[in-house]
Amino acid sequence: MSSEATAAKQREIQQQVEKADKKEKPTAEGAMQAGARRYPEPPLPAVHQDKPGSEADLPLAPMCDAPFYKGSEKLNGKVALITGGDSGIGRSVAILFAREGADVAIVHLDESEDAEVTKALVEKEGRKCLVIRGDVKDPAFCRKAVEKTKMQFSKLDILVNNAAFQVHTADIQDLTDAHFDETLKTNLYGYFYMAKAAIPHLTNGSAIINTGSVTGLEGSKELLDYSMTKGGIHAFTKALSSQLVPKGIRVNAVAPGPVWTPLNPSDKQAEDVAKFGSKTPMRRAAQPEEIAPAYVFLASPQMSSYITGEILPIVGGY
Numbered sequence: 426m427s428s429e430a431t432a433a434k435q436r437e438i439q440q441q442v443e444k445a446d447k448k449e450k451p452t453a454e455g456a457m458q459a460g461a462r463r464y465p466e467p468p469l470p471a472v473h474q475d476k477p478g479s480e481a482d483l484p485l486a487p488m489c490d491a492p493f494y495k496g497s498e499k500l501n502g503k504v505a506l507i508t509g510g511d512s513g514i515g516r517s518v519a520i521l522f523a524r525e526g527a528d529v530a531i532v533h534l535d536e537s538e539d540a541e542v543t544k545a546l547v548e549k550e551g552r553k554c555l556v557i558r559g560d561v562k563d564p565a566f567c568r569k570a571v572e573k574t575k576m577q578f579s580k581l582d583i584l585v586n587n588a589a590f591q592v593h594t595a596d597i598q599d600l601t602d603a604h605f606d607e608t609l610k611t612n613l614y615g616y617f618y619m620a621k622a623a624i625p626h627l628t629n630g631s632a633i634i635n636t637g638s639v640t641g642l643e644g645s646k647e648l649l650d651y652s653m654t655k656g657g658i659h660a661f662t663k664a665l666s667s668q669l670v671p672k673g674i675r676v677n678a679v680a681p682g683p684v685w686t687p688l689n690p691s692d693k694q695a696e697d698v699a700k701f702g703s704k705t706p707m708r709r710a711a712q713p714e715e716i717a718p719a720y721v722f723l724a725s726p727q728m729s730s731y732i733t734g735e736i737l738p739i740v741g742g743y
Contacts, residue, residue, distance in 0.1 A: 456709035457742075461493035464712050467703040469685065471695040476592075478687025480512035480539045487685050489517040490546065491714035494524065499725040501526030504578040506570065508532040508561055508619060509588035511540040513686025514636065517713035518585055518720045519543055523550035525721055530555040530574040532588065539687075553578070561588050561615030564622075571622040583724045584623040586616040586658075587636040592692050593647040605650050612654035616661060629673030630726045635662050637680035639740045655680070659736050666734030675733040677723045682740035683710040706742030715739070 426434075456466040470484040480487060505522050509515040510531025516539070519529045529547050531554065533540045540556045547554035555577045559566040574581055590611035594600045616635055623633070640648050641655025659678055666676035683689070683702040690698050702710025719737055722728050 457707040460715060461491075462488075464488065464709060464715070465685065466709045467701065468699040469701055469710070471699040472690050473695040473698065474687060474691040476590075476691050477534050477536060478512070478691030479536055480516070480687050481542065483687060483690060485685070487513055487516075487687075488712040488714050489513075489717075490520055491517065491717065494521060494714070494718065496521075496524035496526065496550075499525040499721060499727055500583070503527040503582040503724070504530070504574065504580050505583035505585060505724070506530045506532070506574045506581060506619075506623065507585040507587060508570075508615065509636075510585070511536045511543050511556075513688060514681065514684060514713045514716050514720075515585070515587045516543045516546070517717035518587070519554070520546050520550060521714075521717045521721050522583070522724065523547040523552035523554070525725070526552070527583070527724075528553040528555075528578050530557060530570070530577065532557045532559060532561065532570050534558070534560060534588070536687075561619060562610045564614075564618040567615070567618040568622045570619070571626060575626055581623060581626045582628075582631050584619060584627070584633045585636070585720060585724075586619055586633070588615055589636065589651075589688065591648065591651045591688055594649065595647050597649060600650060608650040609654055612651070613657050613661070616658060620665065624669070624672075624674070627672070627674050630730075631674045632724045632726075632729075633665070633669075633674065633676045634720055634723050635676070635678040637662070637678040637736055639680055639682040639738065639743060642680055642736075642738060642740075643743070662736065663734045670733065675723070675726075675729065677729070677732060677734065678736045679716065679719045679723070680736050680738045680740070681711065681716050682738075682743060684716055685710045685712055702741070705740070709741070711739065711741060 511533035544554040638655035640652040662678040
């Protein structure tokens with residue numbers, strides 16, 4: 426083909442594309458719904474809570490029980506310890522772990538009503554649930570939580586580090602030392618202390634699963650401290666996984682995008698909560714039961730025996 430013919434062909438393609446660009450683009454109606462049931466779309470309830478937040482007091486209850494999820498003994502006979510297990514993702518993980526055959530210990534700060542609901546939901550699945558109240562910033566408490574779990578269930582197979590502190594700050598100058606300290610000590614020290622306490626009791630085939638975040642992958646301009654901790658959790662996951670390979674202990678992380686839990690209504694102002702999740706490509710926040718199966722996958726030696734040091738993003742299409 427001559428150069429003139431090639432140039433003419435390229436102009437023809439250009440004109441074809443320009444014509445196509447002028448066509449009216451289809452617009453999505455509402456949020457993407459591809460799950461087993463329909464999930465809430467923005468606007469969500471315009472609500473603000475005091476820390477640490479209460480699932481019982483949310484006007485729109487997070488969907489945690491995954492009624493269409495069928496267990497198949499993926500964690501039969503296992504024992505799991507879940508921090509932040511009273512509500513949100515932690516509650517849903519506790520329910521699905523129990524449905525897969527695991528007994529569960531849940532750690533919470535002071536949300537006693539939420540914790541008792543989670544306990545009842547685990548027991549409804551036919552498994553036992555131990556509720557432990559305390560602060561993961563305290564290394565002595567973390568050791569005590571592991572000891573209580575071992576005393577109750579005689580062993581420990583799975584640690585889920587999920588407890589977190591998050592409050593938005595628009596300007597770094599307004600991020601106080603106390604705020605910064607609380608975020609880092611809850612989200613990083615807490616994970617370190619729990620892992621350090623649990624590892625001596627874990628054996629070949631055991632798993633540690635850390636909750637990271639899309640903010641640890643992409644950053645968030647109003648969550649400088651929180652983004653730092655979540656990026657640190659991702660690095661901690663990778664580093665610890667390498668250290669524990671000789672012991673046969675897998676270490677992975679789940680990095681969710683926006684999820685409807687008490688964490689955000691106890692952070693953002695009510696008008697911002699109403700729009701929560703609307704900027705994702707799927708145009709809605711996830712519900713906890715959409716995230717929890719990833720924890721089952723990473724906890725189960727039948728499903729993820731060759732996976733360690735990985736960060737699994739579940740971010741709604743970012």
